[in-house]
Amino acid sequence: EVQLVESGGGLVKPGGSLRLSCAASDFTFSTYTMSWVRQTPGKGLEWVSSISSSRTYMYYADSVKGRFTISRDNAKNSLYLQMNSLRAEDTAVYYCARDADDVGIPRFDYWGQGALVTVSS
Amino acid sequence: IQMTQSPSSLSASVGDRVTITCRTSQSISSYLNWYQHKPGKAPKLLIYGASSLQSGVPSRFSGSGSGTDFTLTISSLQPEDFATYYCQQSHSTPLTFGGGTKVEIK
Numbered sequence: 101e102v103q104l105v106e107s108g109g110g111l112v113k114p115g116g117s118l119r120l121s122c123a124a125s126d127f128t129f130s131t132y133t134m135s136w137v138r139q140t141p142g143k144g145l146e147w148v149s150s151i152s153s154s155r156t157y158m159y160y161a162d163s164v165k166g167r168f169t170i171s172r173d174n175a176k177n178s179l180y181l182q183m184n185s186l187r188a189e190d191t192a193v194y195y196c197a198r199d200a201d202d203v204g205i206p207r208f209d210y211w212g213q214g215a216l217v218t219v220s221s
Numbered sequence: 222i223q224m225t226q227s228p229s230s231l232s233a234s235v236g237d238r239v240t241i242t243c244r245t246s247q248s249i250s251s252y253l254n255w256y257q258h259k260p261g262k263a264p265k266l267l268i269y270g271a272s273s274l275q276s277g278v279p280s281r282f283s284g285s286g287s288g289t290d291f292t293l294t295i296s297s298l299q300p301e302d303f304a305t306y307y308c309q310q311s312h313s314t315p316l317t318f319g320g321g322t323k324v325e326i327k
Contacts, residue, residue: 135316137264145256145264145307147316159314195263205270206311207254211263 102127102210104196109215116186120215122179122196130154130174133199135208136181138192146192149181150199164190186219193217222246222310226319232327239295241322243308248288252312255284255293258321259304267306268293298324 108120120136135150149170150159158170169182179196194215197208223246233239243253255268266275268284271291281296295302303326308319 139258144305144321145258145309145318147309147318150314150316161315197264200269203270203273205252205254205273207266207269208256208264208309209266209269209275211265213263 102198104198104210104212106194106196106212106215109194109217111218111220112186113221114187114219116219117182117184118186118217120181120183120194120196120217122212124177124179124196124198127198129172129177133201133206134172134179135197135199136170136179137195137197137208137211139195139214140189140192148194151179183217186217188219191217191219222249222312222317224308224310224317224319226308226322228322229320230323230325232325233298234327235298235300237298237327239298239302239324241293241306241308243286243291243293243319245289245291245310249310249312251287252310253284253286253291254309254311255282256307256309257302257304258307264307295324 103125105123112118133152136148151170167185171180196212198210200209225244251271253271256264258264267282272284283294285292305321305323307321
């Protein structure tokens with residue numbers, strides 16, 4: 101069974117930094133695009149960033165561009181999100197998600213349980 | 222691409238037929254996915270490509286539409302279906318989600 105387990109969430113002050121990790125197992129991690137999606141309190145889902153399987157392409161939402169950096173280590177089956185210059189509006193549960201695209205329709209077919217990031221003084 | 226999902230919430234009874242709609246601000250062909258999300262749980266993919274049922278998802282869930290107008294239908298609502306449902310377009314970045322539809326027990 102595909103597993104995605106996020107870690108690294110916590111409480112951080114505005115302007116601070118945090119690094120989220122996502123450990124993947126039971127699938128060939130190096131062949132999948134991976135993404136981060138967040139859910140802010142009382143609101144819906146928001147796509148944050150995606151990285152292609154070989155790290156050739158990285159995409160970001162405008163709301164995090166220039167502050168967040170997505171990366172991956174295929175040897176360690178791990179996905180990361182470095183978050184800098186954090187703001188109160190970045191407070192959210194951050195989900196790691198696998199991108200499936202085997203029939204030409206990209207979709208998030210597996211998700212982790214999420215990591216809570218709280219930005220507050 | 223803007224996603225407009227309606228209704229934002231609904232109350233229904235077990236056994237009811239439920240329909241949720243999603244409209245996009247521009248044509249996305251069939252690049253439309255539906256997810257179910259319960260509090261404290263990982264979101265779950267239900268439908269991809271507007272109408273393809275994800276493996277393991279009960280057949281009471283179905284999707285239809287193309288272009289800018291899409292529908293998720295639950296043919297006979299079950300107790301485990303009370304959750305929030307989101308549509309999502311995968312036509313182009315930035316990937317965007319609808320605002321969600323919370324399905325509650327009447």
